[in-house]
Amino acid sequence: MKDNSLTVNQRVEPLTAAVNEKNHLTLGGIDVVELAAEFGTPLWIICEDTIRAAAQAIWEGLKDYPNATPSYAGKAFLCLAMAALVKDLNFGIDVVSEGELVTALQAGFSPEKIFLHGNNKSLEELTMAISNAGVKIVVDSLSELEDIIDLAQRYKRRVPVMLRIIPGIDLDTHDHIKTGHSTSKFGIPLDELERTVEMALEHTEHINLLGLHAHIGSQGMDLPPYLQVVELMGDLYKSYKDKFGYEMPHLDLGGGLGIAYIAEDRPIALNTWARTLSDEVKRVFPARGLKLPELSLEPGRSIIGTAGVTLYQVGRTKELAGGVNYLSIDGGMADNPRPIMYQAKYTAVVANRMANEQNSGDKVWSIVGRYCESGDIIVEEVKLNAKRGDLIAIFATGAYNYSMSSNYNRTARPACVLVKNGKAEVILARETCTDLLRQDRMPSWLA
Ligand code: LLP
Numbered sequence: 001m002k003d004n005s006l007t008v009n010q011r012v013e014p015l016t017a018a019v020n021e022k023n024h025l026t027l028g029g030i031d032v033v034e035l036a037a038e039f040g041t042p043l044w045i046i047c048e049d050t051i052r053a054a055a056q057a058i059w060e061g062l063k064d065y066p067n068a069t070p071s072y073a074g075k076a077f078l079c080l081a082m083a084a085l086v087k088d089l090n091f092g093i094d095v096v097s098e099g100e101l102v103t104a105l106q107a108g109f110s111p112e113k114i115f116l117h118g119n120n121k122s123l124e125e126l127t128m129a130i131s132n133a134g135v136k137i138v139v140d141s142l143s144e145l146e147d148i149i150d151l152a153q154r155y156k157r158r159v160p161v162m163l164r165i166i167p168g169i170d171l172d173t174h175d176h177i178k179t180g181h182s183t184s185k186f187g188i189p190l191d192e193l194e195r196t197v198e199m200a201l202e203h204t205e206h207i208n209l210l211g212l213h214a215h216i217g218s219q220g221m222d223l224p225p226y227l228q229v230v231e232l233m234g235d236l237y238k239s240y241k242d243k244f245g246y247e248m249p250h251l252d253l254g255g256g257l258g259i260a261y262i263a264e265d266r267p268i269a270l271n272t273w274a275r276t277l278s279d280e281v282k283r284v285f286p287a288r289g290l291k292l293p294e295l296s297l298e299p300g301r302s303i304i305g306t307a308g309v310t311l312y313q314v315g316r317t318k319e320l321a322g323g324v325n326y327l328s329i330d331g332g333m334a335d336n337p338r339p340i341m342y343q344a345k346y347t348a349v350v351a352n353r354m355a356n357e358q359n360s361g362d363k364v365w366s367i368v369g370r371y372c373e374s375g376d377i378i379v380e381e382v383k384l385n386a387k388r389g390d391l392i393a394i395f396a397t398g399a400y401n402y403s404m405s406s407n408y409n410r411t412a413r414p415a416c417v418l419v420k421n422g423k424a425e426v427i428l429a430r431e432t433c434t435d436l437l438r439q440d441r442m443p444s445w446l447a
Pocket of ligand 1: 075300
């Protein structure tokens with residue numbers, strides 16, 4: 001099932017995916033049928049080797065850039081184990097909430113390696129970042145900068161900041177995950193940017209202006225929009241150097257490189273993406289008489305997406321008149337909301353009967369979730385030879401599945417295991433009904 005000519009984000013399956021003599025899917029050297037027996041289903045399985053390979057591909061692409069500092073966008077998937085792994089890979093980390101910030105700190109990230117993002121950070125979140133001296137704040141608006149200046153004065157700190165811009169560059173992706181277009185809710189519009197830079201530079205006692213940041217969207221497949229961002233950044237850095245005599249030392253080009261969810265998807269390879277962007281900075285900045293800035297990229301999906309596989313068990317099946325056939329699985333939109341939110345496509349296999357069975361069935365199934373929503377369809381119309389009790393594996397579920405999961409219908413979230421070299425350990429325990437009831441309180445008049 002492997003095509004080794006593809007780099008990690010271009011493959012649908014994790015690098016360690018294989019089929020054993022029992023015709024079972026194995027991941028990290030472990031039979032997933034055994035994982036299901038030990039940990040239950042639905043189960044999120046994460047392949048550590050695939051994450052390491054993705055991070056390695058980024059480092060490989062950046063190797064000729066003198067001062068590159070990639071970081072991982074935690075919103076794609078974050079828990080203590082993931083944060084520890086990312087730290088081990090020598091990446092920094094992007095966080096967007098108190099919860100993500102606490103997770104990164106608790107996993108041992110030094111504050112200097114943490115970037116706090118968000119279009120509406122609370123004063124508590126800003127204060128937390130400022131009191132963990134060194135956390136870089138990616139400022140989303142002029143008014144946020146004013147708040148940071150106030151807080152920095154109050155806590156007698158000098159806060160390192162980047163300014164997120166709205167570059168006005170459109171990524172060809174689902175509308176909900178575009179962020180670079182001129183009407184984006186994220187970032188500072190270009191016509192307010194100079195004033196914001198000026199304000200930062202008027203407060204150098206409290207603000208250390210590191211540079212600009214742009215993230216144009218997610219699941220991008222091609223290079224040109226990213227190259228446009230670099231060009232724009234070169235122009236902006238040059239104009240502020242000319243205007244204020246200040247050369248910003250750091251540049252962050254965001255994340256957003258896509259992965260393959262189905263065989264037809266062919267995103268640019270991770271290493272090519274990192275190399276092309278960094279080469280473009282090496283071309284654009286010196287051409288304007290600028291020094292090479294410290295360069296950050298912040299991929300999320302392309303680091304964790306391909307590493308994840310979700311394992312479900314088939315329950316009821318239903319064959320309706322007109323050739324509509326449903327395979328109901330024991331999970332669905334609560335553990336993977338991406339199909340219902342973005343019409344995302346996924347690849348399914350019968351994990352307990354791999355060889356010769358794929359696409360060989362005569363029936364076309366829709367793999368539907370167990371949730372009370374007609375749109376809860378994980379894969380639409382796939383030919384599979386499947387029946388009740390089979391295990392269905394859905395590939396490329398590492399990113400934005402756990403992190404966007406819910407307890408819809410008061411269901412407990414699945415467990416998540418990390419697999420590596422024949423070992424599997426839980427990194428997120430399966431929720432229980434006790435967890436679901438933990439926050440419930442009964443008002444006195446109903447007790
Ligand atoms: N940097 C910033 C500022 C971001 O907002 C994001 C993603 C990233 C980096 C990482 O982007 P990535 O490399 O993962 O594409 N829930 C959606 C994706 C939302 C992305 C939000 N921002 C999905 O499931 O497709």
